[in-house]
Amino acid sequence: MSRGWAVGDPSRTVADVSVHSSDSQQEAGLKTIRTTIPARLDRLPWSRFHWLVIIGLGTVWILDGLEVTIVGAIASRLTEPDSGLGLTTSQVGLAAAIYVAGACTGSLVFGYLTDRFGRKKLFIVTLGLYLLATVLTAFSFAPWMFFLFRFFTGAGIGGEYAAINSAIDELIPARRRGVVDLAINGSYWLGTAFGAVLTVFLLNTAVFPADVGWRIAFGLGAVLGLVILLVRRNVPESPRWMFIHGHDDAAEKEVGEIEHDIEEQQGSALEAVPDDAAIEIRQRKSTGFGEIIRVGVTLYPKRSILGLSLFIGQAFLYNAVFFTFSLVLTKLLHVPSDVAPWALVPIAIGxxxxxxxxxxxxxxxxxxFMITLSYIGSGVLLVGTGILFDTGALDAFWLTACWMVVFFFASAGASAAYLTVSEIFPMETRAMAIAFFYAVGxxxxGIVGPILFGNLIGGGVHAVVLGYYLGAGLMIAGGLVELFLGVDAENRSLEDIAAPLSAGTPAQSVRK
Structure with missing residues (x-):
């Protein structure tokens, strides 16, 4: 095996980055460079560095699942006068909508800032915002405070999606990008299961007073977030972002250190990257909104349709079941209200x-193939579940079992939707693309769905089943769009899937 780059290798600057600068570019501190950094990152063997990325960045989805579950579980407690807030039922719904609005706003604002100022700055800022807002939520003593802090909690979590997904994809080798992305996005449900069990204990008034237990729930989320923040401080900036934005020397140093550490761990040199793996980049400081819109509308219109189809499909399917599952179990199948939340645990496991x-x-x-199978498969299974439920063939146990199977496939598809939009757009607009599709979904x-399904609930089992059919139909439609417009991104470099806008010789063949 031939030797790869090591820290302090004096030949790297000559062999790996060649500079062709105009006078105006030099004045601005920007250059046109040739670099093999993407190929070097993609050829790395799995190492402690990659585990650091997963633990420091990926575990935040557990927080999101924990947040959403806690609020859903404590909703009834917050309406009690002795809770310290005494919200009305409509105010609980308003708080949920405000959280969603915060998540959408945060994803768009921080998504743009992530592309402009870097992944690391923003994944520190967004987690910091979440920590501050969730702690303040625990100390809310009036409805307006609860609403305000829920908005900023949502903004922090929404911003995380853009900053984290873009950073993870740019740091994980191409051959493992799919499995890592799906596992990380799926970890949301670990937080959901943990939150369901946690709130059953914290809401027990024999253990904690009514105005204390729900506050502790938010405080525990902040403690977990603080631990993640301490780990995250050691996760580096994306070298791909750095070399495009004029920090090529820092990117070289960072990748060299990663390579050196891996070589020490495995006791042998890394395989050298050939010169023909280099790409040419015209560095830039930022990308304007006009160019971001142009990329989605004119450069990659089919990919934009694909992203919208996948996100809207999974959003409605999840809303069809999760907005109605508590009502179905308690009102239609007569499950005790203190038992119904436990149904969330097997569903979360699936x-x-x-x-x-x-x-x-x-x-x-x-x-x-796999996204098409996941979307169409889960849609067909939900249709079958709806038919059986409508005919009275399912009791609470078997209905929950059916949901568990449906979401086994649906969750893989939904996680793949995040993977898809983070892969198929250029480096310069990646975070903003994730933010846009996340906000739409x-x-x-979280906004259109509850209004629609809220009107269906009053109609009983048959009306609820119609909601299932709608969610299933949109999933099947998303699967068909994937079948015809999907991008075969497996084992391919991000720069091959979508050439950077700054590339000296854009790859026209990958544009759709």
Whole structure:
């Protein structure tokens, strides 16, 4: 095996980065460079560095699942006069909508800032915002305070999606990008299961007073977030972002240190990267909104349709079940209200196991086949569940079991939706693309969905089943869009899937 780059190798600057600068570029501190950094990152063997990325960045989804579950579980407690807030039922719904609005706003604002100022700055800022807002939520003594802090908690979590997904994809080798992305996004459901169990204990008034237990729930989320922040401080900036934005020397140093550490761990040199793996980049400081819109509308219109289809489909499917599952169990199947939340645990397990067990197939069999299978499969299974439920063939146990199977496939597809939009757009607009599609999907599921399904609930079982059919139909439609417009991104460099806008010789062949 030939030797790769090591820290302090004096030949790297000559062999790996050649500079062609105009006078105006030099004045601005920007250059046109040739670099093999993407190829060097993609050829790295799995190492402690990659585990650091997963632990420091990926575990935040557990926080998101914990947040959403806690609020859903404590909703009834917050309406009690002795809770310290005494919200009305409509105010609980308003708080949920405000959280969603914060998530959508945060994803768009921080998504743009992530592309402009870097991944690391923003994944520190967004987690810091979440920590501050969730702690203040625990100390809310009036409804307006609860609403305000829920908005900023949502903004922090929404911003995380853009900053984290873009950073992870740019640091994880291409051959493992699918399985890692799906497992990380699926970890949301670990937080959901943990939150469901946690709130059953914290809401027990025999253990904690009514105005204390729900506050502790938010405080524990902040403690977990603080631990993640301490680990995250050691995660580096994306070298891909750095060399495009004029920090090529820092990018070289960072990648060299990663390579050196891996060589020491494995006791042998890394394989050298050939010169023909280099790409030419015209460095830039930022990308304007006009260019961001142009990329989605004119450069990659089919990919934009694909992203919208995948996100809207999964948002409505999840909303169809999760907005109605408590009502279905308690009102229609007569499950005691203190028992119904436990149904969320097996459903969450199914949601986690789907992307965890199927994730590697997205790298081996391929994105197009597996996303199509996940979307259409979950849609068909939900249709079957709806038919059986409508005819009275399912009791609470078997209905929950059916939901668990449906979400085993749906969760893999939903996680792959995040993977898809983070892969198929250029480096300069990646975070903003994730933010946009996340905002659209979240708005559809968290704003439009509750209004629509809220009107269906009053109609009983048959009306609820119609909601299932709608969610299933949109998933099947998303699967068909993937079948015809999907991008075969497995085992390919991000720069090959979508050439950087700054590339000296853009790859026209990958544009759709």
């Amino acid at each position: 949601n986690f196991l789907g992307p965890f067990l199927l994730g590697r197939l997205f790298d081996s069999i391929g994105r197009r 979240t708005a559809a599921g």
